[in-house]
Amino acid sequence: MMNAALQATLEFLKLYWAPLLCGVAVVAILPLVVGYIVLVERKIMADMQARLGPMRVGPHGLLQPIADAVKLLIKEDIIPENADKLVFWLAPVLSVGAGLLSLAGLAIGPAFQIAQDINIGILFVVGISALGIFGIVLGGWASNSHYSLMGALRSSAQLVSYETAAGMALVSALLFTGTLNIKSIVEAQSKEGIWFVLLAPVAFFTYLVASIAETNRAPFDLPEAESELVAGYMTEFSGFRWSLYFLAEYTNMIVVASVATTLFLGGWLRPFSGVPWLNFLDFVPPLLLSAIGAYCVLRMPKQPTRVQQLFMLAMAGLCFVVALVLAAPVVLPVIKPSLRAAVAPFYAGIHGGFWFIFKVSLYIYFFMWLRFTIPRYRFDQLMRLGWHFLIPLSIINVLLVGVALIAGAYFHLQGWGLLLVTTPAAVVALVAAFLILAVEKERDARQEQTAASDFYAG
Amino acid sequence: MLDKVLFYFFAGIAVASAVLMVTRRNVVHSAIFLITALLATAGIFLQLRAEFLFIVQIILYVGGIMVLFVFVIMLVNLDVALQQIQFARQKWVALIVALALAGQVGVMFWTSGKMPGQGLPVLAAAAAEHLPPNSEAVAKSLFSTYLLPFEIASVLLLVAMIGAVVMAKKRT
Numbered sequence: 001m002m003n004a005a006l007q008a009t010l011e012f013l014k015l016y017w018a019p020l021l022c023g024v025a026v027v028a029i030l031p032l033v034v035g036y037i038v039l040v041e042r043k044i045m046a047d048m049q050a051r052l053g054p055m056r057v058g059p060h061g062l063l064q065p066i067a068d069a070v071k072l073l074i075k076e077d078i079i080p081e082n083a084d085k086l087v088f089w090l091a092p093v094l095s096v097g098a099g100l101l102s103l104a105g106l107a108i109g110p111a112f113q114i115a116q117d118i119n120i121g122i123l124f125v126v127g128i129s130a131l132g133i134f135g136i137v138l139g140g141w142a143s144n145s146h147y148s149l150m151g152a153l154r155s156s157a158q159l160v161s162y163e164t165a166a167g168m169a170l171v172s173a174l175l176f177t178g179t180l181n182i183k184s185i186v187e188a189q190s191k192e193g194i195w196f197v198l199l200a201p202v203a204f205f206t207y208l209v210a211s212i213a214e215t216n217r218a219p220f221d222l223p224e225a226e227s228e229l230v231a232g233y234m235t236e237f238s239g240f241r242w243s244l245y246f247l248a249e250y251t252n253m254i255v256v257a258s259v260a261t262t263l264f265l266g267g268w269l270r271p272f273s274g275v276p277w278l279n280f281l282d283f284v285p286p287l288l289l290s291a292i293g294a295y296c297v298l299r300m301p302k303q304p305t306r307v308q309q310l311f312m313l314a315m316a317g318l319c320f321v322v323a324l325v326l327a328a329p330v331v332l333p334v335i336k337p338s339l340r341a342a343v344a345p346f347y348a349g350i351h352g353g354f355w356f357i358f359k360v361s362l363y364i365y366f367f368m369w370l371r372f373t374i375p376r377y378r379f380d381q382l383m384r385l386g387w388h389f390l391i392p393l394s395i396i397n398v399l400l401v402g403v404a405l406i407a408g409a410y411f412h413l414q415g416w417g418l419l420l421v422t423t424p425a426a427v428v429a430l431v432a433a434f435l436i437l438a439v440e441k442e443r444d445a446r447q448e449q450t451a452a453s454d455f456y457a458g
Numbered sequence: 459m460l461d462k463v464l465f466y467f468f469a470g471i472a473v474a475s476a477v478l479m480v481t482r483r484n485v486v487h488s489a490i491f492l493i494t495a496l497l498a499t500a501g502i503f504l505q506l507r508a509e510f511l512f513i514v515q516i517i518l519y520v521g522g523i524m525v526l527f528v529f530v531i532m533l534v535n536l537d538v539a540l541q542q543i544q545f546a547r548q549k550w551v552a553l554i555v556a557l558a559l560a561g562q563v564g565v566m567f568w569t570s571g572k573m574p575g576q577g578l579p580v581l582a583a584a585a586a587e588h589l590p591p592n593s594e595a596v597a598k599s600l601f602s603t604y605l606l607p608f609e610i611a612s613v614l615l616l617v618a619m620i621g622a623v624v625m626a627k628k629r630t
Contacts, residue, residue: 008463087486119591120513127517134493137528141486149532156529163521180593 022114034250035065048372059308075239087142092244095135099251102129106258107182109268109352121182129255133159143236151232155223161386166210168394172203172401173263186267193274193415197264202397202426204264211256218371257363268352285354286327293319393433400425464505472498510593
């Protein structure tokens, strides 16, 4: 038995050593990435509020995430006395585990994907990441505190309400591809020559709103509304456990941003990837990074201490190296045209990765922008938006996109021509959803009126 | 070999957590073990290379139904519920039903060993790469061979949904 188990393990390792290695690398790097996303978020928040943000640790606060991580790791780990210890221990791990596992299905460029070519691709990512909710609910319950439980209840109600809308939005985008495989989805967009955000704008909007609600971000961050619930489900968590929840939240942000990028924003495709005379766009990424590097060099003398100057120089060097890596596959074929075929896979991998990460960053930037601009919703407003507007809208949209696709097939429309049928479908869906909303509002107002008159009559 | 190890791993987890789910006193612990059992079943689907069933099991049962379960468990005041009379009074009925089921399964195994062609059907083993993609296969059979049962099931679910809405409206 022992021998057999060993043999099976060896067999497994021989088959899957590369994905395993990639997985370990992702798990090791992700906390660092999340740390820097948090730094960027604080910097953007500071920018929008006309402040400087973290400036003390490293030049412009660039080492702040590392200081934060050290602080979180050496903080005292408190478990409430009446907590359910095992579930309290399990909950944050569940949240992070679901987030990290769903990353396995994502494709960062055509070359980088841990679980390659799974037939159910996008469903795997969405389904596994939805399991993270158990971490929140069980954590809130295990803390044995009212604030935590309220936060957990709100979170699960929110997720259940918005999952339907998000799922329907995914369905209407998937109608264009006819496959769930992530690679094929992006390839379908490259074949059509148009991203699905233009073909299914209503679905993209629905997914955008639903993904904010699912990741518990402002303006839908009711589960952790600090003015009402202290910190919601995280109230009793401290130190490392708390940071695990934090990691899970940002991992989920990356996951929803990647799903939206893959389905609606063309995945790793360059803007206008099928248009040959726009190929000069390939030079934009290396130039952009060189410009950032040059700016770092320019700012270097202004740093107050020697260490910070050196750090700035190192940043500039990093930018230049990445710029060089990005430039190599575009510049080489220009110098020596015979190398074009040999360089093509490197070009696809490196530039695909750049554009994918760029789009994901834009999506996350939009999240942050919303967070610092829009005030928090009330819970009944959140539920009304979900059930009365987004769910009807997304269901109508699925129907109309189907009709539009049949019409498109009848008239032999392809690529940009499909806009002729999908745009009316989107407009009709929006009008119908607003009509439903208006009718319901009117009915509610009438009911309120009768209730009020009854009250006074009584 | 790998297949067998994976099967016994998931099957063991499923059975063990199913037993634990019934025996735990704490309702939330029971729910956690039910989730584990469902996930292990999903693992068995994956081991059988039915990846669509795997993800549907996770999205529907674990991500949908169990979230609602846990939600309701937390809404209900459990301390009060525990003092009330429980439904666990059908011990003997349950025992008889379980024995009958075990007998059925046993007869199936016994006959399939004795008489070839009867009892458990033995499917020809197919290499993994020759299997059709699972989601396409499920979709094709649902919308062609089993269209009528599929539609009947959808209508049944719709009726249940409308019924739930009507009953919920009546209360207020």
